[in-house]
Amino acid sequence: MTLKDISNISVSRRMGDRSPPRKAMKPAKVIEDIQRSRKLELQKVLEWKDKNQQELNDLNSELWRIRTDLPELELDLEKLNNQLFELEKRYKEKENELAEADKRLESEIAELKQEFELYRRQTELEFNRKIEQLSADCDSRVQNEIAQKQAAYTDAKRELEKRKDELVRQINEEKAHFQSENERIIERRRVRLEAVDREFARELNNLEQDKKEIARAAAAVDLKCEAVGAEIAKKEEEKQELESQVNSARLKSAQFEEKTVKIRREIQTLKTEFQEKVRLLEQKEHDAAKFANSTVALKEQLLSEEQTRRKTHNILQDLKGNIRVFCRVKPEQAENCFKHQMFASADSSDGKEHIIITEPLVAPQPFYGFSKSAPKNYKFGFDKVFGMDSTNSEIFDEISQLVQSALDGYNVCIFAYGQTGSGKTFTMSSVTDGIIPRAVDLIFQRSRSAKENGWEFSITGQFLEIYNENINDLMTESYLRNLDAVKHEIKHDEATRTTTITDMTTVALENQEQVAHILENANKNRATASTNVNHRSSRSHSIFMIQLCGHNKKTGESVNGKLNLIDLAGSERISQSMVTGERLKETQSINRSLSSLGDVITSLCKRSQHIPYRNSRLTYLLQYSLGGDSKTLMFVNISTKLQHFNETLNSLRFATKVNNTQLQTKQ
Numbered sequence: 001m002t003l004k005d006i007s008n009i010s011v012s013r014r015m016g017d018r019s020p021p022r023k024a025m026k027p028a029k030v031i032e033d034i035q036r037s038r039k040l041e042l043q044k045v046l047e048w049k050d051k052n053q054q055e056l057n058d059l060n061s062e063l064w065r066i067r068t069d070l071p072e073l074e075l076d077l078e079k080l081n082n083q084l085f086e087l088e089k090r091y092k093e094k095e096n097e098l099a100e101a102d103k104r105l106e107s108e109i110a111e112l113k114q115e116f117e118l119y120r121r122q123t124e125l126e127f128n129r130k131i132e133q134l135s136a137d138c139d140s141r142v143q144n145e146i147a148q149k150q151a152a153y154t155d156a157k158r159e160l161e162k163r164k165d166e167l168v169r170q171i172n173e174e175k176a177h178f179q180s181e182n183e184r185i186i187e188r189r190r191v192r193l194e195a196v197d198r199e200f201a202r203e204l205n206n207l208e209q210d211k212k213e214i215a216r217a218a219a220a221v222d223l224k225c226e227a228v229g230a231e232i233a234k235k236e237e238e239k240q241e242l243e244s245q246v247n248s249a250r251l252k253s254a255q256f257e258e259k260t261v262k263i264r265r266e267i268q269t270l271k272t273e274f275q276e277k278v279r280l281l282e283q284k285e286h287d288a289a290k291f292a293n294s295t296v297a298l299k300e301q302l303l304s305e306e307q308t309r310r311k312t313h314n315i316l317q318d319l320k321g322n323i324r325v326f327c328r329v330k331p332e333q334a335e336n337c338f339k340h341q342m343f344a345s346a347d348s349s350d351g352k353e354h355i356i357i358t359e360p361l362v363a364p365q366p367f368y369g370f371s372k373s374a375p376k377n378y379k380f381g382f383d384k385v386f387g388m389d390s391t392n393s394e395i396f397d398e399i400s401q402l403v404q405s406a407l408d409g410y411n412v413c414i415f416a417y418g419q420t421g422s423g424k425t426f427t428m429s430s431v432t433d434g435i436i437p438r439a440v441d442l443i444f445q446r447s448r449s450a451k452e453n454g455w456e457f458s459i460t461g462q463f464l465e466i467y468n469e470n471i472n473d474l475m476t477e478s479y480l481r482n483l484d485a486v487k488h489e490i491k492h493d494e495a496t497r498t499t500t501i502t503d504m505t506t507v508a509l510e511n512q513e514q515v516a517h518i519l520e521n522a523n524k525n526r527a528t529a530s531t532n533v534n535h536r537s538s539r540s541h542s543i544f545m546i547q548l549c550g551h552n553k554k555t556g557e558s559v560n561g562k563l564n565l566i567d568l569a570g571s572e573r574i575s576q577s578m579v580t581g582e583r584l585k586e587t588q589s590i591n592r593s594l595s596s597l598g599d600v601i602t603s604l605c606k607r608s609q610h611i612p613y614r615n616s617r618l619t620y621l622l623q624y625s626l627g628g629d630s631k632t633l634m635f636v637n638i639s640t641k642l643q644h645f646n647e648t649l650n651s652l653r654f655a656t657k658v659n660n661t662q663l664q665t666k667q
């Protein structure tokens with residue numbers, strides 16, 4: 001306890017005096033209490049003081065001890081300082097000694113080096129001298145050896161030549177002897193051989209004579225035999241010939257009789273027929289004269305009916321709606337599919353055909369946000385719904401009327417919309433029965449039959465691609481070279497409401513094989529431009545444009561129709577944050593053009609003041625083929641694979657938006 005604590009205690013006491021008066025107590029008892037408490041406090045203070053006094057004493061004794069030790073410590077310190085000074089002095093001395101020793105060592109090393117150099121030079125000189133002497137000795141010894149060897153060689157050579165001459169002489173003698181012996185033997189043999197030859201020739205001659213004699217006799221016998229045999233065969237043949245001539249003469253005579261009767265009968269029939277034909281001809285000439293008079297009236301009637309047909313056809317198309325949406329479900333293996341049901345128009349009150357898709361119970365990855373307990377149904381209505389088993393032929397039957405509209409001078413757009421792999425290209429460009437080849441075929445047929453009414457059609461086609469908002473010519477043979485190098489511009493003529501694209505290949509369409517070739521060539525072009533043709537075709541819009549210009553010489557009428565067959569880029573939603581570089585650019589331009597197509601259709605149906613055609617190349621290019629009296633059909637191609645549920649839902653929603661806007665406008 002400090003003095004401050006004590007004063008605090010007394011202050012609190014004093015303050016206690018000022019606290020509100022307690023219950024009244026007896027004064028003696030109060031004084032007694034105060035005294036007791038004061039006593040206690042005093043006792044505590046005294047205890048504290050004793051304790052402090054004790055500590056103070058301890059500290060003082062410690063201080064005293066330190067003070068007594070101090071001189072001794074100071075002495076020790078001085079001693080230590082002296083020792084340190086001494087040590088430093090000795091250290092410096094040792095350092096000096098060491099430096100001197102170093103110097104001595106260096107000079108000794110230098111001397112040793114000099115001595116060594118001297119010794120090395122002397123040794124080298126001695127060595128060189130010894131080498132020279134040795135080499136001189138060697139040279140003289142080698143020269144002596146060579147001289148001795150040369151002398152021995154000359155002697156040996158001379159001896160050998162002598163022996164060689166002797167041998168040659170002996171060989172020549174032997175040779176002459178053999179030659180004369182040989183000639184003698186040959187002569188003896190020749191004489192004997194000539195004698196044998198003469199004998200042999202004589203024998204041979206005799207044998208030849210005998211052989212000729214025998215052959216002559218045999219030939220004479222053969223000749224006689226042959227003559228007799230030939231005579232017999234000839235007689236036999238003559239006999240058979242005579243027999244067959246008699247038989248055939250009998251047969252011919254019977255046939256001739258028969259034919260004569262028949263020909264007489266035929267002549268009679270022909271005469272009757274001829275008379276009947278002459279009568280009929282006179283009748284037909286009479287009818288033809290009557291028919292010729294009525295043909296002119298009929299043709300006029302036909303033309304007016306044709307005009308009425310065209311008007312009615314167009315009214316019918318308008319009634320069906322200028323924007324129609326068909327849904328097509330791609331065939332898949334049932335076990336990989338989510339549930340879907342379709343209802344034909346007869347079952348529905350709104351005249352639409354419906355498709356209901358049910359969300360899968362087990363959500364495949366990546367697929368979030370669906371309740372797993374209660375599968376949800378989504379219902380969509382379209383002008384037509386084609387199931388998995390539908391064929392391209394059935395599809396074409398439904399759209400052939402739009403091809404007729406194009407021939408009648410209207411602009412028609414047929415789109416295939418859907419995610420990658422959902423069957424857009426299959427529907428649009430299958431080489432034999434896709435919409436493009438079938439439409440061209442139908443145009444040929446109808447234009448041929450329209451000739452009877454005086455119509456002459458020019459049918460031309462262009463095939464292009466919009467990739468990253470760039471137009472590319474798919475008909476050119478050198479697509480890769482022209483890609484990006486050729487900038488194609490879209491030009492609109494407001495007065496004629498026609499569109500042209502600069503530097504675009506245009507071909508006169510003539511037959512189906514040519515269209516198949518165009519489709520294949522376009523595919524090749526796309527394959528050359530991309531490492532992966534599927535990727536390229538999925539990421540770009542392709543447009544097959546058929547221009548139909550018709551003129552009727554009889555009525556002076558002209559029509560100008562256009563059929564645009566569009567295979568849109570895959571509509572799958574790729575998050576832009578997930579892709580970079582080229583893929584990002586592609587994704588952005590696809591998203592932009594598909595959403596601007598939706599916006600244009602919506603604005604047209606709402607009859608908005610401003611139609612945002614310019615928002616994408618696709619809508620700008622189709623400006624005169626979307627809206628006005630033109631006709632639009634959109635196929636929404638869908639896949640029912642489990643992992644495609646999300647995309648399918650998005651595609652159906654987009655298509656429904658297009659379809660519904662149409663309905664609102666009509667109401």
Ligand SMILES: Nc1ncnc2c1ncn2[C@@H]1O[C@H](COP(=O)(O)OP(=O)(O)OP(=O)(O)O)[C@@H](O)[C@H]1O
Nearest residue numbers: 330331419420421422423424425426427537538570
């Ligand atoms: N209705 C169908 N019947 C049979 N096969 C089909 C059908 N629809 C599509 N296919 C097949 O499915 C595959 C993908 O179809 P397709 O290439 O037409 O899809 P896509 O939507 O055009 O794809 P992308 O956007 O990549 O061009 C092809 O092998 C095609 O033959």
